[in-house]
Amino acid sequence: MTTQDHEIRLIDATRHFVTDYVMPNASRWERERALPHEAFKRAAAMGLTAIEVPVALGGMGCSFTTKAGIAELLATADFGFAMAIVNTQNVAKKFSDHPDFALGLLHLPDLIAADRIGCTALTEPDTGSDFAAITTLARASGDGWMISGEKAWITNATRADSIIAYVQTREVGDASGIAAFAIDGRRDGFRRGASSDPIGLHSNGSGGFTLKDYYARGDEMIGEPGEAFKSILLEINGARIYVAAMACGMMQSALDAACAYGSRRQSFGQALSGHQGWRWRLAEASSELAAAKALVASACRAFDAGEDVQCLAAQTKVMATRMAERHLPALTHAMGAEGLKMDQPFGRHLVGIQFCGLVDGSTEMLLERVARLIKPA
Ligand SMILES: Cc1cc2nc3c(=O)[nH]c(=O)nc-3n(C[C@H](O)[C@H](O)[C@H](O)COP(=O)(O)OP(=O)(O)OC[C@H]3O[C@@H](n4cnc5c(N)ncnc54)[C@H](O)[C@@H]3O)c2cc1C
Incomplete structure (x- = not known):
């Protein structure tokens, strides 16, 4: 499936939204322990509460791959906000899948406008x-x-x-x-x-x-009854893939911040990045991040193609979560005390990766699933 022009535009707009609005406000939301409703309204105005909802029903008509890409971008700044938006869009999508469902259709315009949250x-x-x-x-x-x-x-x-x-x-x-x-x-x-x-x-x-x-x-x-249990187990495969994408988003933001800091912070007469012991840590993180991103991309393609992704989705979430669990503390450490400031994203990402390991199937539950599904090649 190729990414359509309107999807590319939505991803670009999300990138600007993250840089201009989410990133500058995320530490304030954390200090105030609350997300203003305005954040939902801004996201809704761009179409982020209806990414996969068909155009005929007022949505953006985008693919799953585009949703995962948007979730990844939002998570670079704030995993909590990213989950809040994606969960609202998921309810809107679910309601739009049932065109004969009166209550759903009644709520749909309000969900899309963020006058209701899902x-x-x-x-x-x-x-x-x-x-x-x-x-x-x-x-x-x-x-x-x-x-x-x-x-x-x-x-x-x-x-x-x-x-x-x-x-x-x-x-x-x-x-x-x-x-x-x-x-x-x-x-x-x-x-x-x-x-x-x-x-x-x-x-x-x-x-x-x-x-x-x-x-x-x-x-x-x-x-x-019965059908609901089976259908949530299928839907949750998609969630596992976009949560893996979000783990990659948090890692990318930590890596970008550490790279930038390492080239300007001086120690022992040179930039931090001049010390082999410092820069190898970033090299290792970037190598494993590249591998996790490749796995997320292939899982997204398989999901959009309608393939059975039960095992791949679980493997992708386990791999991306474990990768970020290993490297986010190391990247925070590479920043020295600077990494512990509230206006840096590291604190949010350290909590975010713990959330990743639990939501939509904990790592242990996913390992159990993979163990049940793996077969000799
Ligand atoms: C920020 C956040 C947002 C969330 N959002 C939602 C949401 O929108 N909707 C929703 O329904 N839920 C949501 N959850 C809940 C999430 O799905 C659960 O946290 C998750 O299912 C794990 O359940 P639990 O926390 O009760 O842990 P428990 O089930 O009590 O497990 C505790 C620990 O034991 C491990 N464990 C459990 N059983 C086994 C076993 N058989 N073998 C080995 N290890 C095992 C688990 O992996 C975990 O590490 C959210 C959680 C968080 C933290």
């Missing part, structure tokens, strides 16, 4: 990796469903009101009973919880919510 909720206070063990329950009630339970650690939950929630319709532990519902955060029965209070990247807006006797109409079930 989130996708699987995780609960007592269950993360073991997704099949979720305890939020939906019970048939008249023509619809009565839903009760609690979700935790959800990107954007502190502000989202267009929510896709995965809930159990049968007995706890029965994966074939898990269904997906569109939840309207402005209706009775929805109560927003507090922020997850993470150690950093508050721009992500992660938090929780409680559903107590929340009534969902029958047509608000957007993934049938």
Whole structure:
């Protein structure tokens, strides 16, 4: 699949948006522990909340590869913000995939304009990796469903009101009973919880919510029991690939900053980059980053071509995350004390890479998946 002109323009515009707006503001967002709504509105005005939504429905009609490229660019400045935007676009895309789905189509223009923010909720206070063990329950009630339970650690939950929630319709532990519902955060029965209070990247807006006797109409079930579990496992392959791209984005920004600093900071009569012991660290980081980027590019191509990417997506996320986990602390160290300043991106990236290792399948869960799928060549 070749990148179309409108996709190239969107990527260029994102690059400017990151340099002119996200990068200069990210440390302030971190200090204030909040992302202003204006940041969403600016991203929406460019089309970033509807990257994959068809043009006929008001979106940008871009490929998955373009979405991953945009996520990577946003993450060079702020992984939390990048996830917040991509999660909203994912809800808009999901709603646009169901043209007969009344609530989704009602919310779609507001999501695209960032007058509503989106989130996708699987995780609960007592269950993360073991997704099949979720305890939020939906019970048939008249023509619809009565839903009760609690979700935790959800990107954007502190502000989202267009929510896709995965809930159990049968007995706890029965994966074939898990269904997906569109939840309207402005209706009775929805109560927003507090922020997850993470150690950093508050721009992500992660938090929780409680559903107590929340009534969902029958047509608000957007993934049938059984089918929803299978479809999230497929969708999550895409998420694994763009999170890997975001790990590469954080690494690229750290490497760029360290390269620039190394050529101007003097020690023992020469630039830091003049010392072999200093520059090899950057050379090693750049070599492994190049390998991770190549793997991300091939996973993106395979995803857009509709290939089965279950194993490749897991391998790509494990590889890119591990690469960045190894090199981001080393690049921070290469900056000396300068790397620890709030207005440098290193602190955000160090937290960001921890988030990467958990979201959309932790590294251990992905290694389990790869182990199950690898076959002799
Ligand atoms: C910033 C952030 C944003 C998030 N956004 C979302 C979101 O939008 N939607 C959503 O649904 N969730 C979201 N999550 C939750 C994320 O998906 C979970 O953190 C992840 O699934 C892991 O679950 P857990 O944190 O409960 O860890 P646990 O499942 O409790 O695991 C703890 C540790 O043990 C390891 N472990 C668990 N089981 C095994 C095993 N069998 N073998 C070996 N090791 C194992 C895990 O890999 C992990 O390292 C977010 C998390 C973060 C940090």
